[in-house]
Amino acid sequence: MVTAGTRGDGMRRANLSLVLRTVHREGPRSRAALTEATGLNRSTIADLVGELQRGGLVIERASDTQGRVGRPSPIVAPDPRVVAVAANPEVDALDLAAIALDGTILVRERLDQRALLTPERTAEIIAERLAAWRRGPLADARITGVGVAVPGPVRASDGLVREAPHLGWIDAPLSQLVTDATALPAHVGNDAALGALAEYLFGxxxxxxxxxxxxxxxxxxxxxxxxxxxxxxxxxxxxxxxxxxxxxxxxxxxxxxxxxxxxxxxxxxxxxxxxxxxxxxxxxxxxxxxxxxxxxxxxxxxxxxxxxxxxxxxxxxxxxxxxxxxxxxxxxxxxxxxxxxxxxxxxxxxxxxxxxxxxxLGEDRLLVGAAEAVFEAALFPAR
The missing domain is CATH 3.30.420.40 (ATPase, nucleotide binding domain)
Known part of the structure; x- marks a missing residue:
């Protein structure tokens, strides 16, 4: 969704990602603080923030330092309407959540299962719950994709679940199944790898x-x-x-x-x-x-x-x-x-x-990691 690269400007795309990544992972920052954190000059930060605002990725709000001497710098924050859906299938339940770019968990459900989930049923339930959420708490959300944390090795190149032994899955094309069911990009990863990412970034x-x-x-x-x-x-x-x-x-x-x-x-x-x-x-x-x-x-x-x-x-x-x-x-x-x-x-x-x-991050760690995989692919394509 950071699309400055369509102008052939790779450096600008990288800078847009840098600003967005900073407020997403480090929390809301003033333009002045972003200037210090990124090493970019003030005019560049103002320009980048403006483009991210127009793209619906950040919002600006008044600084809480108003009333002090000097002109306050606006606070830049991730737009909470940008959302990733996250899922974690296990032998006894399917955990689901919708997590906003600002870190807010908008919806969370634990669906206990009497029988082992199949890859097809997992994709089906994700699609069903997503459709329900879109009629309710996610009515105004911009959903960027679906992340799934799976208890087993996952091939990094295409999200193929090589084996989830306790679920009985072998070479399951879960990424494609979820995309077909939801019409959204899907990002499938090993649950521990995604949990590690979440604890490394936020825990x-x-x-x-x-x-x-x-x-x-x-x-x-x-x-x-x-x-x-x-x-x-x-x-x-x-x-x-x-x-x-x-x-x-x-x-x-x-x-x-x-x-x-x-x-x-x-x-x-x-x-x-x-x-x-x-x-x-x-x-x-x-x-x-x-x-x-x-x-x-x-x-x-x-x-x-x-x-x-x-x-x-x-x-x-x-x-x-x-x-x-x-x-x-x-x-x-x-x-x-x-x-x-x-x-x-x-x-x-x-x-x-x-x-x-x-x-x-407790019980949320795998879902936070799955959501982060979605945001990483959709919003931070440049390093």
Whole structure:
């Protein structure tokens, strides 16, 4: 939607993206603050802001410093009518949201599912809910696209879901299915990669340049890595599958699955069973675990998780490790204790400056990341 490039002016397109990206990710700024943040001169900022306003991407409002000496600089903010739709299919539910360019979550729904979603049914539900929203809360919205966070490897080139094992999907053309159903551009990504993006830009990893993120959901454990501020995708876009690593388990009594991978041992299903729950979101799980007298399963999973995190710290030397989903529930019971257990297995050089954190965006992190993928493709084509 930043279209100055149609004039053959690549530099102008890049500058438009820079201004829009700044107010989207850093929050509303005065023209004077944008001048300082971007390094562009005042007249250029005024011109760019004017074009973004005409394109319906930003709005200007009066400064809250009126009444002070000097002429106040108007405040530039993302236009809240610019919206991305986000979805996260899981084995037990489909989470949906409409998120505005200013970060406001305009609509959010969790649709519990009795049967496993198929790719076709997922696209169908997204289209149905979008049509309903357009008659209601999104009546005045400019919808830029649909982002989908999927629990499994996704081919970066075309959004093909190579495998979502717990959903039973193999080589599912979800991006095309969603586009066909909604007549909107669709952007499909691995849920952990999108969660990492959200926490890096707006949450617990903000300001860090080297990040490891692990996401625990109903489908298992996914992960993502950010190196020097750039997501590590790998040759096909599949990097970060920490849940498929084989953990080092010191006490054989801690093992639950013969030759199991991390997500077999550190498991939401095992925690639900320990808490005598049939299902529910992470908040319900946390409340239930807090009330059970026998926490042996929680402690077992924390021991194995600590080793897995230490391995990640030793290999990748991140500044911060962020845990989302049920892993955040495990960590939050005693974050300092888990941090100590990780450090005990991390070489001192890699432990220096390492921070362990739970995801700040909570249940919204995957949807925020999916929406960000839409905005990135539609609004920020130039770097």
């Amino acid at each position: 617990a990893a903000r300001g860090a340049h080297d990040v490891v993120y692990l996401n625990g959901g109903a489908s298992g454990i996914g992960g993502a890595v950010i190196v020097g501020g750039t997501p590590l995708g790998g040759a096909g876009g599949y990097a970060g599958e920490f849940g498929q690593n084989r953990p080092g388990i010191v006490d054989i009594a801690d093992r639950r699955a013969a030759d199991g991978v991390l997500e077999d041992e550190v498991s939401r299903a095992h925690l639900l069973a320990a808490a005598a729950l049939d299902g529910g979101d992470d908040a319900a799980l946390a409340r239930a675990l807090a009330s059970i007298p026998d926490v042996s399963e929680v402690d077992r999973q924390r021991r194995i998780l600590a080793t897995a995190l230490a391995n990640a710290a030793n290999v990748l030397n991140p500044a911060v490790i962020v845990l989302g989903g049920f892993l955040a529930v495990l960590a939050a019971r005693d974050l300092a204790g888990l941090d100590a257990a990780v450090r005990a297995q991390t070489i001192p050089a890699c432990a220096e400056g390492l921070r362990l954190a739970v995801a700040e």
